[in-house]
Structure formats: C-alpha cells, structure tokens
Amino acid sequence: MAPLFSGLSYFINPYRVLAKGLVLFIVINLAVAAVNPPYGRLSAYNILFPGRERFPYAGDAPEKVYSLTITNLDAMFSSHVISLPKSKDEYRVVLLGDSSIWGASLRPEETLAGQLNTANLVTCQNKRVHVFNLGYPRNSITKDMLILNRAMQVQPDLIIWMTTLGSLTPDRRLDHPIVFSNRSSVEELSREYNLNFDTSNIVIDGFSFWDRTIVGNRLPLVNWARLQLYGILWAATGIDQVYKTTTTVDSLPELTADVSFLDWQPPKFDPHLLSLDVLEAGMEAAGRTPVILVNEPILIITGQKNSNVRYDLSYPRWVYDQYRQVMDEESRKKNWQYIDLWDLVPSTEFWGDTDLHLTPAGEARFAERLIPYIQSTSCP
C-alpha cells in the first residue's frame, strides 16, 4: 500500500499530526458530551431490516441469539417494531410486564403478544388489533413505568399492564438495569408525579459529563452498534433468544415451611411498602389511553406438605392473599380497570422451565382470557 502522504512527507511532521489528532479527539469528545445526542434513536431497524418483536435481551450469550441486553430506552424502542408509524386501520395494544410477558424461552409467536396477534382481532371500527410485546425481564414497577411513559410516544390505544407482588416490593423499586441506565428519565418522572425515589444509594450510569463523552460512553455506544449489526442476523434467522424445549415444572423442589417474605412477617405487612404510587403515576402518564391492570397468573403448587403455607417458591400464602386484597381495594378506590388472574393457570403442565414462565399452551390460555377485555375496551 502506498503511503497516503507519499511525496508530501517533507513538510509533514508526525508529531504535529499526533498533536492535532489529540486536540481533535478531545474537542469532539467534549462536543459530544455537551450536546449529548440521542444516538439511541438512530436505528437501522424498521428501515434496513424488520423491527424486533420484543425488546433486545440476550442474557449471557449475545452471539448465539443475535441480540444483546441493552438498557437505553431510545435504542430499545427504535429497534422494536412498535417504532413503525401507526397506520390508520391499526389499534395498538401494548403489553407491559416482566420476563413472563417478554417470553423467556418462547418464540415471538408463542408469547402472550404473539398468541393475541394470532387471534386476528378486529375492533368494531374495523381496525386491526396489533398487540406489541413491551415486556422486559426482571420485575420492577419503575422499569414498567419508564417503558409505559416512553410508549406513549408511539400512540397506544390500550395498555395492558401485568403486575405481580414481586414487581411492587421496595427492593425492586429502583433495582433494575433499565432504571440504572435512564437516571434522567427516572428523575423527570419523580418530579412530575411526586414519586419519592431515593437515588442516593444506587449507582446510575450515563449521568456525569465524563460519562457522556465518547470515551466515557464507549460501552453503550459499542452495544448500540452491535445491536444494529445483529439486526442483520435477526432478519436472516428470526432468532432472538435461546428457544429451549419446553419442560414442565414437575421437578421443582419441595415448598419450605418458611412464612417470611423479604423481612416481612405474618400476619400483616404495611401496604404502604408496595410501590402503588408508581402504579398510580403510570395510570396518570397513560392519560386518556385506557389501561387494564392484570395481576398475572402464578403457579399454585398443591399437594405438598407445605402447600397450606405457601402458594409457590416465591410467595407465602398470607402475604400474597393480602397483596391481592390491597390491589383489589386500591383499584376500586382509584377506579382502575383491574383483573385478578392469579389462579388462571394452576396446573403445572402449563408452566415452562420455571415457576414463573408459562408454556405456549399456558400463554394461549392467558390470551384467551384477555381477548374479551380487549374487545370490550376497543368497542366501548
């Protein structure tokens, strides 16, 4: 290869080139930090290749699933099929929730959103019901709230918000990677809805001036670039996670006699400990868009020695019963549309590799139960 500067070298001083390069590097970094461009909104998805049917999440093996765990909300949404412009004959339903809604181990068409789309629902205004999977693994009501708030930009017609006790507990209030990565949004929501988030004790990324430079922000930038590249293999293969062969939960360990939950002891817990304020803020953020709040199904383990003490590996009976009661009362008081489907899928044959995830058949049963609510809400 001929040197780029051959023939000119007599007046080119490499040390000056180095110094100029260094100055340019510093200036560009400072400029990027000052402007803080929303790079996450740039995306090749929905332009060069199809949008993803759920948010990118890869666990430990991005190279096997052509996806990666990304927590920048802009990048998550811009890679999702929901970022396509809404068509006139489209009725948009968004599903919020944790890994059970996102669809761990399931193919996109097997998830709750996939099953609802298979039903080919049409509203009485002859609009096509398109259900979007906006679930994201690990439950946290604040994470759901952040996604809901951002989802309002893509004009949903109906929001179905799946919750469970685990997403409302104080330990999950801020403990989620999406919360860590979107501190400015968290603080904005906190101000707007008077949420009392204590952000002093958690490390939240992407906030200091240094973190906004190209060098400081290099890992998120590289991840964003990799997400764009993985779009090619997503389009080519349709694979976005490891699809495990469905197994049932028959081999779950025995329920223990432990009645404690976090540091709560029977017979009662303080309802104010639940993040109901965040739930309420979400309802407010939804504005005039109807929201259906769903207490998602849990696996009720029966026939074991301690089945009278616990419902499953996560919840002792007393705490879960009281949680349901609190949700019921709160919904009636606040006039929320609330459906309690906690015991919809009790049989282990409908539960997948853990007691948290349904099999495709379990998701189908769940979808069947939600369809009348979607129909009634879309045709008031």
Added chain:
Amino acid sequence: MTLTYILIFAAVALLLGLVMRNSWRVYLLMGVSVLAVYILQPILPIRGLDFWLATATLALTILSWMITAPPGVQRERNNLIAFGVLLGIVVFIDLSRYLGIEKIITATLPPRIGTLLVFLAALVVVLLGVILVKRISPAFLLILCAGLLIGIFIVLKVPALAMVVSGAIRSMLGRPVGRDYAADFRWIGFSYIAFRLLHTIRDRQTGHLPAVSLAEYVTYVIFFPSLTAGPIDRVERFIQDLRRPFALGAEELMVAGQRLVVGLFKKFVLADSLALIALNGVNALQVRSAGWMWVILYAYAFQIYFDFSGYTDIAIGMGRLMGVKLPENFINPYLKPNLTQFWNTWHITLTQWFRAYFFNPVTRSLRSRKHRLPIPVIIFITQLGTMLLIGLWHGVTWSFILWGLWHGVGLFLQNRWSEFIRPRLVGLENRKWLNSSLTVLSTILTFQYVALGWVWFALPNLTSSVHVFLKLFGFA
C-alpha cells in the same frame, strides 16, 4: 493477537526504533522476539506445554540455523554470543517462576530450573553432535530437518494426529488421558515459522541461501510483528534491512503510524464487527432465505480480508518502526478481474512461497520430461496441486481440500478461457467503454467465485457447505 498485546508491541517497536543503535540492534530485536514467542503462546489444557512449545520453537530455529549455516560459522564469536544470549533469555524466563513475575511472560508457571537445564543440556549435546559428527552428511541433515518440520506441521494440521500426540504427552506427564483434544497442541505461529525454516533449508540445498549469523537468522524466523500472521518474508531480503543503518525519522514514523492505524481499524473495527454477522457453522443452518445467505457470505468474505490484511498492516507498521520493511501481503485482491490476479494479490507471500518451492519446480520437471505432457495438462496438475497444498496448509480437512480444489479448478478454467478469448479480443483494445465494462464484469465474477469458495473454507463440515450452496441458489 489481542489489542492489548498489539498496543504493547507497537509501543515496544517505537521505543526500539528510537533508542536502537546499529551495533546491537539485531540482538535487541532477537531478544524482544524471543520474549514475544513466550508471551504470545496461549494457555493450553496441558499445564506447562506453552513454555515447552515456545522453547521448541527456539530449539528448531537454532537447529535449522546450525545445519543451514556454512561449516565453521557455528563456532564464530558473534554466533556463540548469540547462542549464549538465547540460552540466557530462556533461563531468565524460566527463573521468572522464582522472581514473582511468573505468568507475565508465560501463560502458565514455567518448569523447575532443573528440568529446563536437563533439556538445555540435551539440546547442546544434539547441536554439538550436528557440528562434530562428520559421518552424517549435511545434505542428509537438511532432509532430516525438513522432514521433521513437515512432520510436526502435519501433526498440528491433522486433528486426529494432534489428538494422538496430545494423548501421548498426557500419559507421559501422568495427566488424565481421554480428555485430549486437538486444541491441546496449539503452537502459536508455527505455520509461518515452519515455512520460513523450510525456505532456508531448501535454499541451502540449492545453494541460494546467503550467509547469516545466528542472531540474524533467529530474528528473521521469529520477528515478533510477523510471528502470528505473517507475512512470510525471504531471509535474503530481511537481512538487508537488518544490516542497513537505521534511524527512525519523521517519514518512517509517518508511514508506520499510518499502517498501524489503518491495520487496527481494519482488524478491530471492520473485521470484528463483520464477525458478528459473518457466515459460520451455526448461522449457516439458521438463515431462512437466499438473500440473507448472500449477505452473511459477503460479510465473511470481507471479514476474512479485513482481519488478515489488518494484521499484515499492523505487522508492516511495527516493522517500519524498527527499520524492517516487511513485504506486502494483500493488494486490493477483491478488485482484480481474474483469479490469477487475485492470487497474485491475496496472501502474496504464502502464494510466492508455494510458487517458488512447488509450482515452479514441478512445472519445470513436467516440462523437461522425455515424454512431455500437453501444456494444459501440466497447467492443470500444477495449479491444482499448488492450490491443494495451500488448502492443506490451512488444515487437513475435507473443507480445506475442497476450497483448494475450488481455486485450482478456477485457476485452470480461467487460464483456458484467457487462452481462448485473447485472440478474439484483438482489435478491441481501443474501445475503452467495452474494455471497462468487461473489466468490471470480470471483477464482479471473480469476486463472486472467491466468495463462493469461502463457503468451503468457513464451515466446519461438508454437509453445512452443501446446505449453504443449495440455500444460496434457492434450492433449500
């Protein structure tokens, strides 16, 4: 080589370029290269083997020099000093286990000093035997050494043989047998080292090898910028650079810096990004449509080019910092209008090696036979044979064999086509538009042929390759 190692070695190269004095330049380059052999040898499942493979590299290099050097040269003062320096470095590396700096130079803990001294003593005895025992003819020793190198090369490239050797080493060391893998025996840079050694042995046999000192020879064989990915320089060219007085000036720094930056960009930005989407054994069976299959095939074609040529740029850049102008290995190969030109610009030094030591001698031999074969047959045999060997150089598997045959047949067909079409194009030289169009078309076709050839190269088995071919053309 990881980015960290590359940056460290580039910094070392720059430092050497700035401080080296011509009187001890070769010793400095040799010393750093010896350290690099140990540093770059990766951790292996058999504990301690990384140290022994690096030491074996040095032993083979010294042995090759002993038998290729003219008689008497071995006992010259400068060569004895170089030998002493080499032994000193190896002992120092081994002593690192006692100095608290173990695993910095070597991947695992070096052996006990007693074990090393026994090995070094045995090596000295063998080397002395080579000099002193007059009954073994030098010509026989050259053949023996070449055979040894080719033997090791075959063992490394045939997974089944590598496993047998691994099992033997395991049982010798009292390690659990049955968990042996071909990867147990990963010898960093051996493919390139062996070809440099074979080149000197063959040139010694034909009387073309110049006289080189031990330090120059070792530096040539294991020169650290080109240790892991070439290029395969020629010793007579390399030593000219070593012997030429050198001072790192602005122009050299400019050229070297440019090559390093371009190389790093090619390797760590372009190639590593393309690697995420390039054709491999897993995605080959997952892609759903022909269009996307072409996309990931092209991604592989450019990934392998940017990866390999990026490493070459880095090696050339580092070399320039130290006054060594390593040869070019890639000159826009995907922009060539026929396969012959592609192979004149792709992995140039490897192709030249095979041309010098296989293609040309075999062609000469076939042409000088009493019953001369027809020219097309000679071309077919030599081109197919050369490409088959280049395929086997990458690994003794059916995939590499078919990749070699793919190119051998392609080169032959292109040769015949050129012979057929050349007289028919006479008189059309002045029609620029037509010529340009033909060149563009030929370039696209050549690239397509090369890209399709990567299907054999990239995939681990023939079933996957056949599946990909069927998919590419809409039959699967």
